[in-house]
Amino acid sequence: MKSQTDSPIIEVAARGLAPVIQLIGIYVFFHGHYGPxxxxxxxxxxxxxxxxxxMAVGFENSQVQVPSRKTLILCSVGALIFAGTGLVALLMxxxxxxxxxxxxxxxxxxxIRYYAILFxxxxxxxxxxxxxISIYDDLLGT
Amino acid sequence: xxxxxxxxxxxxxxxxxxxxxxxxxxxxxAYYIEYAYRDTHTPNMVAVVLADYRAFDTLGEVIVVFAxxxxxxxxxxxRT
Amino acid sequence: MLELLKGHYAYFFLMLLFVIGLYAMMMKKNLMKKIMGxxxxxxxxxxxxxxxxxxxxxxxxxxxxxxxxxxxxxxINPLPHTLMLTAIVVAVVTLGVSFALVISIYRNFKxxxxxxxxxxxx
Numbered sequence: 091m092k093s094q095t096d097s098p099i100i101e102v103a104a105r106g107l108a109p110v111i112q113l114i115g116i117y118v119f120f121h122g123h124y125g126p127x128x129x130x131x132x133x134x135x136x137x138x139x140x141x142x143x144x145m146a147v148g149f150e151n152s153q154v155q156v157p158s159r160k161t162l163i164l165c166s167v168g169a170l171i172f173a174g175t176g177l178v179a180l181l182m183x184x185x186x187x188x189x190x191x192x193x194x195x196x197x198x199x200x201x202i203r204y205y206a207i208l209f210x211x212x213x214x215x216x217x218x219x220x221x222x223i224s225i226y227d228d229l230l231g232t
Numbered sequence: 233x234x235x236x237x238x239x240x241x242x243x244x245x246x247x248x249x250x251x252x253x254x255x256x257x258x259x260x261x262a263y264y265i266e267y268a269y270r271d272t273h274t275p276n277m278v279a280v281v282l283a284d285y286r287a288f289d290t291l292g293e294v295i296v297v298f299a300x301x302x303x304x305x306x307x308x309x310x311r312t
Numbered sequence: 313m314l315e316l317l318k319g320h321y322a323y324f325f326l327m328l329l330f331v332i333g334l335y336a337m338m339m340k341k342n343l344m345k346k347i348m349g350x351x352x353x354x355x356x357x358x359x360x361x362x363x364x365x366x367x368x369x370x371x372x373x374x375x376x377x378x379x380x381x382x383x384x385x386x387x388i389n390p391l392p393h394t395l396m397l398t399a400i401v402v403a404v405v406t407l408g409v410s411f412a413l414v415i416s417i418y419r420n421f422k423x424x425x426x427x428x429x430x431x432x433x434x
Contacts, residue, residue, distance in 0.1 A: 123275065128278070128283075165297075169298050173291060200271060203274075204272055211279075217294050218294075221298060221300065229408070231308065235324070238320065240318075241323075241363055242366045246364075249367055265381060269381060276374050282394045282398075296402055300406070303409050307409075308415060
């Protein structure tokens with residue numbers, strides 16, 4: 091176990107604090123329909139939790155959470171979730187990004203829009219979180 | 233003085249806060265406030281405008297974030 | 313004059329912030345200080361939009377059952393908040409890309425001072 095800092099206080103505090111920050115990020119993301127929050131803010135908080143571990147316990151030890159190789163792949167998957175939802179609506183006969191035409195049986199149009207907003211916010215969260223982690227890893231230069 | 237021609241802070245009579253602007257077209261903000269819950273059953277109007285009414289704008293923004301990550305990766309890549 | 317200051321003080325402070333940022337972008341020789349100036353210009357622009365969205369007597373743009381939605385004067389305009397939400401994330405990403413460019417310049421020229429870089433480029 092080789093860590094970036096010699097101080098055990100920083101390491102223990104960061105290990106205790108990072109899950110709490112990520113839990114707040116998930117709360118902000120899922121509470122975005124009923125209060126201030128949403129995909130961007132939740133993604134930034136999730137990235138802050140990962141970056142705190144990157145800075146405190148070292149680059150190699152924090153690869154377990156989000157590996158650096160996979161960040162760009164996850165970022166493109168997030169963007170594809172967003173664009174794919176709009177494309178499915180286009181193929182089902184509506185306009186691009188018109189969620190009322192998504193093929194979900196047995197729901198009225200307003201409720202389909204409610205769940206479609208939640209679904210594309212998942213893509214936004216993945217894209218923003220992994221893009222920020224990827225930029226930090228690139229700036230670190232390893 | 234040009235700043236004095238701007239509407240003061242919090243003025244309800246400013247053109248962007250009206251339902252119909254001086255040139256006779258509907259203003260977007262009042263429409264969003266009125267119809268956001270009716271169209272999507274979501275109380276947060278900012279989330280509705282972000283992900284539903286202006287989803288194409290947000291799609292372009294996510295692509296900008298992705299392009300920024302790709303740009304950082306290729307600028308700082310170690311050539312092996 | 314007092315009436316003008318009372319209604320427009322936010323615009324004057326934000327103009328000052330914008331001009332300080334513009335001065336740092338144009339006149340400073342260090343590249344990191346230029347990036348700080350760019351960040352200040354972005355912040356000033358974002359806050360101008362947020363100030364323009366405010367209404368006296370309006371509440372946050374989240375639906376409250378006890379406040380009728382038919383009267384738009386009771387809710388703050390949600391459109392500038394949405395646009396600036398995306399602009400903040402774009403500002404963060406442009407900062408990241410500019411840091412990457414600065415690190416790349418430092419690896420090549422071993423300096424961030426602009427006249428030194430121009431001298432070493434020849």
